[in-house]
Each structure stands twice: as C-alpha cells, then as structure tokens.
Amino acid sequence: MPYVVTEACIKCKYTDCVEVCPVDCFYEGENTLVIAPDECIDCGVCEPECPAEAILPDTDPRAEQWLEMNREYAAQWPNINRKKPALSDADDWKGVPDKYAKYFSDKPGK
Template structure:
C-alpha cells in the first residue's frame, strides 16, 4: 500500500504533509503535490495533516485515478522536504469539487 495525493490538492497545496513525512517522498508541481509510491513507507502520518483531505491510501476508490499521476510526476518534479507558502487563495479552493481539469503538469519550486 502507498498513499496518493488526489485532485483535492490542486490549487490548495497547503504542504503541511511535507513537514511530517519521514522519508521525503513528496514532489512539487505548479499547483499540487504528489507522492512517489515507491518511496512512501505507508506510515500514514501525512493523511491527517492535509487540510484539503487530498491524501488517501491507494486502496481508497478516490486514489485510482491519481496513482499513476503521482508515480509519473514524482519522476520529473522536484522533491520537496520543507513546507512552503501555500497559494494566497488556497482556502477558497479547499472544498471545491471537480478540480482535476485544473491540473498543471508543470513542475513547481521546491
């Protein structure tokens, strides 16, 4: 099992999860984070830290559409090991549904 970042992270990118990850398996894109599934040790400490409830175990139905994106983009985006500043409008985007179409494949800044 691994944990997966889902579309709830898009445009929120709070990054609280990064601070608690013991293996630094988060990677940063322009408007969301992903978890490298081969680096995740399944400890689960990141899941309750996410204010947007964007992190789920891969056994959750919500993870299916995002597992491969997490894997693929973790290979090209920079690794992030410290919490950065979330977007100014993160709270406004936090509970909005249907954000998948807003996904950006562009890398972020670690």
C-alpha cells in the same frame, strides 16, 4: 500500500504533509503536490495533516485513479521536504470538486 495525493490538492498545495513525511517522498508541481508511490513507506502520518483532505491510501477506491498520476509526476517534479506557504488563494479552492481537468498544471514547482 502507498498514499496518494488526489485532485483536492490542486490550487491549494498546502504543505503540512511534507513537514511530517519521514522519507521525503513528496514532489512539487506548480499548483499541487504528489507522492512517489515507490518511495512512500505507508506510515500514514501525512494523511491527517492535509487541510484539504487530499491524501488517501491506495486501498481507498477513490485513490485508484490518482496512483499513476502521482507516479508519473513524482518522476518529473522536484522533491519538496520542507513546509512552504500554501497558495495565496488556497482556502478559496479548498473543497472545490472536479479541479483536475480545468486547473491541473503539469509544470514543476519552484
């Protein structure tokens, strides 16, 4: 039962969750993060750390559609294991619905 990152992270990319992950299972895209479901140990320490409330356990019905997306991009993007500054306008995007279709970038982070 891994955790997944949902579209709430898009254009925010807060990395508070990365800092607490004991197994370094976060991967960085240009404007979002994902969790490698096969690496996540289901400890749950990342979920309360996310200011955007973008992390859910895969048992939550809202997480189901994001599981494969997390798996796919975790295999392509670089691992991130240290906190970085959020995107400069992250607070403006926090809570904005339906960001995936318009704003998701499949480019890797730096």
